[in-house]
Amino acid sequence: MKFQCASCGLRINSLHFKKSGLMNPKLTSICDICITRGLNPANFENKVVQDVALVMLYGYEGKKTESNKLTKEEFLISSDKRKQYESFIQDYDSNEVAQQQISQKDFNHAIINSEDGIINYVPGNNVDFAINMQKLGLTINFSLNELDYIDREQIRRKYNYRCQYCGRKGTSVDHKDPVSLSQNNDKDNLILSCSECNRIKSNMPYKLFIELNDRLTVVNKKLVQYENTLANLKEEFSQAKRDLAGQVHLRGVINDPELNAMRKQNKKLHDAIDSLQSDYDSLRHTRKEYFEAGWKLAKENKDLDII
Numbered sequence: 001m002k003f004q005c006a007s008c009g010l011r012i013n014s015l016h017f018k019k020s021g022l023m024n025p026k027l028t029s030i031c032d033i034c035i036t037r038g039l040n041p042a043n044f045e046n047k048v049v050q051d052v053a054l055v056m057l058y059g060y061e062g063k064k065t066e067s068n069k070l071t072k073e074e075f076l077i078s079s080d081k082r083k084q085y086e087s088f089i090q091d092y093d094s095n096e097v098a099q100q101q102i103s104q105k106d107f108n109h110a111i112i113n114s115e116d117g118i119i120n121y122v123p124g125n126n127v128d129f130a131i132n133m134q135k136l137g138l139t140i141n142f143s144l145n146e147l148d149y150i151d152r153e154q155i156r157r158k159y160n161y162r163c164q165y166c167g168r169k170g171t172s173v174d175h176k177d178p179v180s181l182s183q184n185n186d187k188d189n190l191i192l193s194c195s196e197c198n199r200i201k202s203n204m205p206y207k208l209f210i211e212l213n214d215r216l217t218v219v220n221k222k223l224v225q226y227e228n229t230l231a232n233l234k235e236e237f238s239q240a241k242r243d244l245a246g247q248v249h250l251r252g253v254i255n256d257p258e259l260n261a262m263r264k265q266n267k268k269l270h271d272a273i274d275s276l277q278s279d280y281d282s283l284r285h286t287r288k289e290y291f292e293a294g295w296k297l298a299k300e301n302k303d304l305d306i307i
């Protein structure tokens with residue numbers, strides 16, 4: 001659930017409005033960032049939070065009100081910047097690595113410094129989370145390349161050189177979580193994937209990737225079949241080419257009915273491979289589009305989630 005802060009105007013996770021560590025949890029009219037600023041929840045009205053507190057049997061810290069309207073003109077953050085802060089804060093809220101390394105308090109102070117222009121930077125929507133953090137002076141160690149070769153080889157063997165998402169051949173050792181958001185080099189957080197899944201996965205939230213991939217079991221099986229069949233046919237083709245070359249060498253002639261028959265056979269094999277390859281490519285393309293569409297829809301859905 002999301003609440004809108006009565007002071008800054010940001011619409012962020014309700015956890016930012018919950019005072020923890022109390023016998024009776026309380027909800028506040030303004031967010032914890034604004035409280036960090038030294039603002040007092042008692043001076044702000046927030047009907048939505050007030051109502052939710054009542055329903056949840058929580059305490060409410062804020063000015064009691066009957067009005068549903070927050071005073072928009074007085075919001076601390078102008079509306080064009082709000083979305084940028086909101087999505088950045090959401091990134092932090094859902095990133096355990098970041099939370100482990102940067103305390104909520106330090107994070108809030110950095111946000112305040114940005115809001116007030118003390119740091120001349122507003123987190124960008126299309127900017128990598130790590131970069132946004134860095135520009136706000138919050139450095140996280142996201143370094144990923146500490147795995148040495150042996151470790152990678154062990155992971156590959158553990159998963160039998162198979163992509164754990166689609167089942168095709170894979171050699172790319174990476175994190176279950178999106179690479180830029182995780183530095184957890186725990187063996188359990190490392191997985192093997194093919195370059196194709198890796199590319200798709202790195203472009204979207206991990207959870208969503210898994211959710212969509214789970215619906216593609218049949219398609220993924222087909223991809224594996226295509227890959228295997230193509231590999232076998234290609235192997236057969238290069239064997240046939242070697243045989244032909246051997247025969248040409250042996251007979252010392254180029255034109256020979258038997259050789260021509262072999263060539264004809266090879267041509268058929270080659271055509272079969274071509275046509276199978278194009279079916280395979282088209283299925284891969286459709287699968288990629290499915291992921292892209294799924295993510296687009298998820299983003300649209302998120303925008304509707306107002307409170």
Ligand SMILES: [Zn+2]
Nearest residue numbers: 005008031034
């Ligand atoms: Zn606030």
Ligand SMILES: [Zn+2]
Nearest residue numbers: 163166194197
């Ligand atoms: Zn894969």
